[in-house]
Amino acid sequence: MEIAEETTYKTGAQHLLIINDSTIIKYWYQDCLDENPELLLFYPGKWRLIKQMFPYLAFKTSAMRIVQLTDLHLPPIGIKTELGIDTRRNFLDMLPRAVALQPDLIVLSGDLCYDTADTPTYTWVRAQMDALGLRYTVIAGNHDDSSLLGTAFGLLVQQKEVYFTQQVDHHTILFLDSAVATISDGQLAWLEEQLSTLKGPVLLFMHHPPFPVGMPFMDDTWPFHRSEDLMAVLARHATPVYVFCGHYHTERVAYVGNVCVHITPSLYFQLDSESAQPAVEHTRIALRTIDFEGRGLATAVKYFEGNHHNT
């Protein structure tokens, strides 16, 4: 048999090896893959049957993969963070973990700077990211300066905002600028225009969650201020809009209508999501993987130990 294309589909515990589009030559259970692969032969035309057998079959391993890192909070060199956490070390430790996941894109979703934005920090981050040899992009958070960030990373600055789309694996991904906890009329109009050209589910990155998510301290003290207007635009999109954020220093999922928000934990510390006061819950750090195929999405957060002491 001539093998034109080989594709492996993830199906939870099982994997399917697909030869061509319609011919499946074997499947096996992952836990006995090495010693005792269960070999079944199928023939062209059986693909419909296989889909009935595995209704949850959704994600190819060849799906577009994004790794999101957020809220780096890197102080200028020589300055210590308030909690004595070495955030530069946290960031550097996380990069090989991100690379090992073989992403098509790494997104740094804001708060690259510790407190006040500074160009040397952006230049340092850019050098680390460029050295990976992988595609990456950045958006601004409330501890960033969009103009400085845009200039440092070669992104277009429009009226002090940096928002843009990127094409990855035939998908258009949207990146918004919420650095000042709101967005301009111009950015909102641009977003509406972009969405009108897109069919199917949309991936969108912004630093702030677009609406309150039930975390008292952040919802009350550091909310996104133009929620109603932004949500009205997103609600007009006929299919799901998957929004990936940081900012809240926690892990949370929240839905309103067609808008599903995934909040990703910080590379600094995580906040107690029940508290009305700023309370650190723990100092483990995390990355998020996002696998997207156009018709389906799988996302997961993975935690690692953080560095607790400045060196």
Ligand SMILES: [Fe+2]
């Ligand atoms: Fe932050």
